[in-house]
């Protein structure tokens with residue numbers, strides 16, 4: 001039984017041994033990841049994964065905005081195709 005700890009990818013892990021999770025160092029900070037594949041993708045593109053996780057709180061809102069703009073352009077497309085008829 002250990003203290004709860006957070007992985008870089010945003011998971012909070014309770015009642016587990018931190019030693020059982022993959023870890024590495026990045027800019028003199030020790031970081032943990034939830035799985036070996038998570039660690040592998042971090043090692044491949046450390047800055048990308050850090051950025052993605054920093055942005056993760058905004059993601060839902062960003063996706064909604066993107067969907068809204070996609071729907072909007074579809075509507076314009078349909079409107080213009082009606083006009084050409």
Ligand SMILES: [Zn+2]
Nearest residue numbers: 009034035038
């Ligand atoms: Zn992970």
